[in-house]
Amino acid sequence: MDSLSALKIIKEAVPHFILSDEISHGEAIIIAKREHLLEIAGFLKNDERLSFNLLCDLFGVDYPKKAERIEVIYNFYSVTNNCRIFVKVRSKMDETGHPSLTPLYNAANWFEREVYDMFGLKFQGHPDMKRILNPDDWDGHPLLKDYPLRKRPTPDKLNYDTPGYVELDKLK
Amino acid sequence: MGIEEHLGDNILSTSLDKIVSWGRKWSIWPATFGLACCAIEMMTVASSRYDYDRLGLIFRSTPRQADLLIVSGRVSYKMAPMVKRIYDQMPNPKWVIAMGDCASSGGLFNVYSIVQGVDRIIPVDVYVPGCPPRPEALLYGIVKLQEKIEKGTIKHEQPPVVLK
């Protein structure tokens, strides 16, 4: 099955979850409604014709000029059908109702933590919403477009109280 | 060695300096501590073609038994306290090689998460340029360090740490 026929099935079955769809460089992209994200992901995973069982990727893109500036892109892949589909969901930065996909896919756990770390978008229903790549006390969310590339912490900011860390302040 | 405290820098200890420095020179034990790309080249130096055992180097898995820290790769701000801690855990006398551009100056990655040179955290004795340096370059760096150790005294003065 190719992406186009998968897109056709989805559009016929759940048209009310979809805002729009497009084809970009041979990949089918669905722009979905945020409140129906869990339902559409559940449909993609459990429908016998589709069975998108591998959540291949989940990441954000920042469009600072738009009102809903964070665009979260889900990359679903079906191992049985060898088919790929992208689902886009837009959110504001302080959006609280962006559903987490952790009930459906274990893989979503770390991906969503990364999106939170990089963009500051909190997922509703995530079991362990904390930073993953940057230190826990990091200031800001680096992949936002208004975060400067070379904004480094000053030495006085580098005091970690966690066991296993050394306070760099005292070494002066 | 434990006798450093009892011997001062005087005329009696000068010939002893030579013997001790000679011994230190041929038994540099680096800590097994790899960070990024350069760590792969550091492993290669230990492997069959380059074989740095002939220079008296043996990897020690704990910093307590090591006297050389090869900072092989980029140091992030999350990792920086650990690097400092490992350095502090090593007994005196100790030396540091900053391997590669990233450890020396930040190199390619002039970005928010990378410490711009490990010499902002710990004192560095030898810088090895390259991205990543060839194994031969690291071996040359070690030979340079040996030359430095040879000139040292029994009472090895640790350079001060200046945080930038």
Add this chain to the structure above:
Amino acid sequence: MFEYKDFLIEVEKFPLNVGPTHPSTHGVLRVLVQLDGEVVVNAEPIIGYLHTSMEKYAEFRTYHQAETITDRMDYVSGASNNLGYILTVEKLCGVKAPKRAEYVRVILAEFTRIASHLVWLGTHAVDLGALTEFFYCFREREYILDIIETVTGARLTPSFYRVGGLAKDFPKEFVEKSKKFIKTFPDRISEYEALLTKNKIWLERTRNLGIISAEDAIDFALTGPSLRGSGVKYDIRKANPYSSYEDFDFEIPVGDRGDVYDRYLVRMEEMRQSTRIIGQAIDNIPEGEYLSYDEYPSYVIPPKKRALTTMEGMISLFKYGMEGIKPPKGEAYHSIENPRGELGYYMVSDGSGFPYRMRVRPPSFCNISALNAMAKGHLLADLIAIMGSVDILLGEVDR
């Protein structure tokens, strides 16, 4: 009378910190383990100690400058990472490389796959106490790096591909050296296997360990040998062939139990298959151009000879150097089969000379996220074996 259990002290979930500088974590992985006696109750990987902000940095570099970031991401298989990146940019621009370039790309990618598996095998065996394996593996790895160096000029970080082809044509000795290598290499693999595959200690330490079922593996988005060890026959080289992989005849090895030993066997067989692919490709490298400059002059760098002899070539080389390429507005995703799994790039272009967003789909990142599921209930010493069998690379986990 006292019984044995009266002497036991109740310690629930003894916490133990492994890493981030533990010798067997292969870099700077930190695992927070909770133990019940010597049994792992919970193993939580903590990552980010090598976070290099590559996705952010790529937004500040032109499309070709960003290529140099990608091979520092997965530094054991640099040519493979470059391939994924360049294919994505080519997809974005609508450029296709000539057949000759595609074959050389395949050869380099397969060589890095072998080199990467050799690093994995050497370090994995050292973790489990087989030190000789390390010296054997790095001996052959040096030959591979020599070959890569003859073509690209660098050992680990080639950055040799360009949009629409290669930076330059390969030298003559590349073919001879490669042929010489693939002639001897299958024997060397047998040499490695003679030390391990039927070794009693190796079997005891790897069999029935870190089992992950096919459903769980897919649920955790494992890819590559970690997924194929569980019996799922998913390899992008076969599923969606890219860069002329459809021309070559090779098998995809799969395991059946999904334990550490199966993943070991899969990788050993993959090295043999890679040798086969290289053998077929090196015999059939087509003649012709190595850059498709004639078809797509607006995106492809002019070959050096053209740039130095013709005026148009010179002008376009200058333009190329000063401005870089400007792909049309749009989004593209392309994934390749990295030694560790599916490495995908999602590029968003806004029509300027810099990528608007470069997203890397990291295979090791997903693979290590399943560590807890694999290690639960096993002994602490086996955690090391499981960690080694997943074959993570922290540069790519943290990016």
